[in-house]
Structure formats: C-alpha cells, structure tokens
Amino acid sequence: MDVQKATIGQAPDGYLSRAVHALETARAAGLPVIHIAIGLRPGHVDTHPRNKLFGALPPEVFTPDDPGVAIHPDVAPADGEIVVRKNRVSAFAGNDLRQILAAQDITHLVLAGIATSGVVLSTALQAADLDYEVTVLSDACADANPALHETLVNDVFTRRGRTSTIDEWAQTLGS
Numbered sequence: 001m002d003v004q005k006a007t008i009g010q011a012p013d014g015y016l017s018r019a020v021h022a023l024e025t026a027r028a029a030g031l032p033v034i035h036i037a038i039g040l041r042p043g044h045v046d047t048h049p050r051n052k053l054f055g056a057l058p059p060e061v062f063t064p065d066d067p068g069v070a071i072h073p074d075v076a077p078a079d080g081e082i083v084v085r086k087n088r089v090s091a092f093a094g095n096d097l098r099q100i101l102a103a104q105d106i107t108h109l110v111l112a113g114i115a116t117s118g119v120v121l122s123t124a125l126q127a128a129d130l131d132y133e134v135t136v137l138s139d140a141c142a143d144a145n146p147a148l149h150e151t152l153v154n155d156v157f158t159r160r161g162r163t164s165t166i167d168e169w170a171q172t173l174g175s
Contacts, residue, residue, distance in 0.1 A: 001036040001091055001113030001123065003075050006061065006068025011114050011142035016074055022112050022140035022166045023075050029173040032104055034097070035077050036119065038062045039069060039085030046087045046094065054088065090122035098130070108133035110169065112140030116149040124157055134161030137169060 003019055026033050040046055040054070040062045047054040062069050077083050087094035101109075109132050113119050120141050127134050136157045143149035157163050164172075 001111065001119045002038055003072050003114055004037055004068060005070050005072055006066070007038075007114045008072050010144050012146075015114075015142040016072065018139050018166065019075050019112060022137050022169075025166060025170045025173070026110070027078065029170075031110075031173075032106060033078070033081045034100065035071055035075075035081060035083045036091040036097075036113070036123075037069065037071055037083060037085055038087070039064070040087055051088075088122075089118050090126050091119060092123065092126050092130075101132075106132075108135070110135045110137060112137045114142050116141040116143035116152050117145065118143075121152055121156070124160060128160035135169065136161065136163045137166050138163050139165045 003016075008016065023033065040057075042063050042065070044054070044057065044059050044063070047057070049055040060066060071077065071083070082100060084091065084095050084097050084100065086092070086097075091097055101107075109123075109127050111120055111124055111127075111134065120136060124134050124136055134157070136153065138153040141149065141153070143152075153163050
C-alpha cells in the first residue's frame with residue numbers, strides 16, 4: 001500500500017527489496033494482489049483544508065498528472081492485478097475496495113506498505129472493525145519513525161490481528 005514514487009523516499013534502505021519479496025511470495029502462492037495507492041482529483045477537490053494531512057498538500061501532488069503518483073516500478077501491478085486509488089489514509093477511503101473484496105470473497109487481508117503509522121495502521125484498524133482477518137507483514141512495512149513502527153507492530157496490531165515476517169507468513173502458505 002502506498003509504495004509510490006512519491007512515498008518511497010520515506011522508507012529506510014532495504015525496504016523496497018522486502019516489499020518485492022512479499023509481493024513475489026503472494027504471487028507465487030496464487031493469492032489475489034490488490035495494490036492501494038493515493039490518488040487525488042485535479043485541484044484536490046476531494047480534500048478539505050481541515051484535513052491536516054491531505055489539506056496541506058500542494059494541489060499538484062498525487063493527481064493523475066503527477067509522476068510521483070505512480071506505483072513504484074519494482075512493485076508495479078502484474079496483468080490482472082487490481083489497483084485501488086484512495087483519497088485519505090485508509091485503503092478503504094473514497095473507493096470501492098469493500099465491494100471488490102466482497103466480490104472476490106476475500107476475508108483475510110495481508111497488509112504491507114508505507115507508512116506503518118499511516119496507511120497500514122488506518123487500514124488494519126478499519127479492516128478489523130469490518131470483521132476481516134488481518135495479518136501485518138512487519139518487515140514489509142516502513143515508517144519514518146522506527147520506534148513507532150515497533151510499537152505498532154508489537155503492541156497495536158497484535159490486538160486486532162496478527163503480525164508476521166514475510167518468511168514466517170510464507171511458511172503458512174504451504175499448509
């Protein structure tokens with residue numbers, strides 16, 4: 001989630017290779033992959049100035065004409081993979097993600113992305129409230145604040161679902 005050209009700079013060294021590993025693991029297991037990306041309308045007519053995060057963005061960023069809106073090429077969607085654009089922090093905001101999940105009969109979400117304290121947190125909490133099973137891949141998430149990342153992974157996400165490393169998760173896919 002949110003592994004876009006504009007956001008990749010927020011991730012620590014080595015993050016992208018871990019994100020690729022998680023994506024390749026899901027693909028190899030034949031799991032449906034849904035890419036989530038920030039996508040705002042031109043002029044940000046879908047954001048409000050009161051929104052502390054999105055209201056403060058320059059009006060040209062994360063719009064269709066912004067090259068930074070593109071999903072990073074190393075984790076770009078393969079043929080047949082779904083891309084869902086969102087206009088807030090949670091993957092569920094301003095789109096048809098719930099409808100897509102229902103249509104695909106998906107009940108267990110495995111989350112990874114930038115940032116742990118942003119899209120991963122918001123999506124994990126909302127998904128749990130919507131009665132999805134949630135697994136957060138701890139080493140496929142990144143945050144500018146490593147201490148906050150550790151707190152979320154070790155204390156918060158485990159109260160709403162599971163946390164796992166990519167390799168631990170991969171081992172469960174064969175059983």
